[in-house]
Amino acid sequence: MDVDDVIVLTLAVWAVVCMIFAKAIDVYVTLILIGLLVVAEVASFFIDPEIKARLNPLITFLLFIFAVIVVRKVMEILKIH
């Protein structure tokens, strides 16, 4: 098993574990984003720059969704108070 396979497997296990424990979509997406960012940073030296470039749109998309979640939460809090 090479390093690429270990990285994919780690992310897959993380996604499955989060799926079991996360009760809401926003929490699940945020956890997936955290996992992806941590793996991308920790394994940065092992990842081919070409793969890093391919992962960037996914990270950007998840960050956008995270920003939407944050805005929604802020609006919810502002409405309540």
Place this chain on the structure above:
Amino acid sequence: MRKAKYIVSAALIVAGSFLAFHGAIRANQTMVNAGIGGVFIGIVVLSFNTEYVKLKTFRAFSDPFIKTLRKLVTSLNLESNAVYIPPYENMPRGCVFIPARKDFSLDLAKLDESVVFLLDSEKEMGLVLDPVGFDLMADFESYSEMDFAGIGSAFAESASSVLKSLGLARSVTVYEEGDNIRIYVLRPNVEICSKECEKVACPICCSILLSAAKAYGELLMVEEFKVGENIEILAKKIGGISKWM
């Protein structure tokens, strides 16, 4: 294998999308999460879809070239071990110089990419080779997103990670002992490494030595190669580019 990865990732993305959509209609949270997870894993598998040449094929391609170079060096009776020259103006890829005599002298201004044999004087005679490990060194730099020029022993961390990632060696460690540097390459996945690497190194050892030369900004003269399960390289720093101009 590559085709299989495409099929797996496509299946995951399609199944994930279906699950997420179905879960959303039925208001089933777990199903939606499973769907998103499937799409996520599918995209990750698709992103990590790179094509590698099998190690056996790589050896079949590279070993004959190295053996030919070694034969050439042996037939030319070159006495000294190789000197690794970091990239500079005349040689942007750096080079490997194998002097004919042990008490050699060298004028880097006389070298350029078209020179193969230096025949100016007896002391300056030698063979100039394009470094076979240059592209691997370029990979070390691009993976770590840094230029090795002047970074010192920090290059070893990047070299180690990339070689491990490519399945070419377990790790690389460097120890400085004054002007000498000792490099340990643990469990290299090459069969061609031998005592002859002192003159013509395999692409892995060459890439490490060239990286070291660039990282220290000095010419490196190979002193000794100990080849076993691991490789131990003793090299000596013999001064920067300006000293040999």
